[in-house]
Amino acid sequence: MKSCITISLVEEARGGPFVLWDGLEKSIAFAGELGYDAVEIFAPSVEALQLDSLGAMLDAAGVSLAALGTGAGWVKHRLQLADADAQKRQDAQAFVRTIIDAAGGLGAMAIIGSMQGRSDADVDAATARGYLAEALEDGGAHASQYKVPLIYEPLNRYETNQCCTVADGVELLQSLSTDNVKLLCDLFHMNIEETDIAAALRQGGKFVGHVHFVDSNRQPVGCGQMQYGPIIQALREIDYQGYLCAEAFPLPDPHEAARQTMRAYRYWTQTD
Ligand code: LER
Ligand code: MN
Numbered sequence: 001m002k003s004c005i006t007i008s009l010v011e012e013a014r015g016g017p018f019v020l021w022d023g024l025e026k027s028i029a030f031a032g033e034l035g036y037d038a039v040e041i042f043a044p045s046v047e048a049l050q051l052d053s054l055g056a057m058l059d060a061a062g063v064s065l066a067a068l069g070t071g072a073g074w075v076k077h078r079l080q081l082a083d084a085d086a087q088k089r090q091d092a093q094a095f096v097r098t099i100i101d102a103a104g105g106l107g108a109m110a111i112i113g114s115m116q117g118r119s120d121a122d123v124d125a126a127t128a129r130g131y132l133a134e135a136l137e138d139g140g141a142h143a144s145q146y147k148v149p150l151i152y153e154p155l156n157r158y159e160t161n162q163c164c165t166v167a168d169g170v171e172l173l174q175s176l177s178t179d180n181v182k183l184l185c186d187l188f189h190m191n192i193e194e195t196d197i198a199a200a201l202r203q204g205g206k207f208v209g210h211v212h213f214v215d216s217n218r219q220p221v222g223c224g225q226m227q228y229g230p231i232i233q234a235l236r237e238i239d240y241q242g243y244l245c246a247e248a249f250p251l252p253d254p255h256e257a258a259r260q261t262m263r264a265y266r267y268w269t270q271t272d
Contacts, residue, residue: 004245032061080117104146113153140178153184182209198230213244221264
């Protein structure tokens with residue numbers, strides 16, 4: 001399992017669960033200094049990614065790009081994939097495609113989390129789920145040209161009513177014709193929704209494509225009450241070889257949160 005850390009470039013997301021906030025170049029360099037294998041970037045738009053120099057920044061720091069989040073489509077542009085309005089759904093899908101293209105060009109995955117939207121008074125549950133499935137079909141097929149999966153993240157009940165558990169996510173992915181969509185298992189959401197996190201990961205099996213590595217209270221690993229032994233054991237059993245990516249509040253500060261996660265990552269994966 002490889003290490004990864006989140007970088008946010010989205011000012012509107014201040015206070016959110018992203019570790020590094022100090023701009024692309026400094027954040028990537030710092031991730032490299034600490035020995036992280038990769039970064040996951042949350043950007044307001046493709047323009048903010050400085051694609052003409054991002055590859056060089058990553059190379060200089062010796063880190064890979066694991067993934068790009070699409071959440072700014074919702075947080076900043078108020079677009080989501082299950083919107084009642086067909087034009088807005090189309091704009092949301094177009095935004096997702098720009099992120100898939102940017103990520104794919106660097107061999108990285110795009111993540112659909114908050115962009116999945118929710119059912120409400122205007123869109124019933126089956127319709128919202130159908131819109132999401134269409135978007136995942138489209139995005140999964142689009143991502144395949146880059147030989148990377150599209151990543152879909154079940155979220156806790158306070159953030160979506162689409163899929164809140166790994167089992168829900170697996171059911172949704174199994175209903176698709178593409179097999180190029182995988183699940184993001186965020187331990188924070190799982191701690192709220194799952195009966196048994198390790199059992200859920202085992203059930204996720206080959207569908208598990210990315211992990212947000214965080215403690216029960218969304219603080220860095222080791223700062224809450226999550227029991228990591230059974231979780232790491234389950235990930236080993238399903239032969240998970242992807243990233244354990246720190247998506248946590250930058251507490252007590254971004255640098256210490258990054259150091260704490262790296263200490264915890266080394267402790268839990270030392271026999272890998
Ligand atoms: C949101 O709660 C989350 O977990 C992120 O990964 C953003 O999509
Ligand atoms: Mn997450």
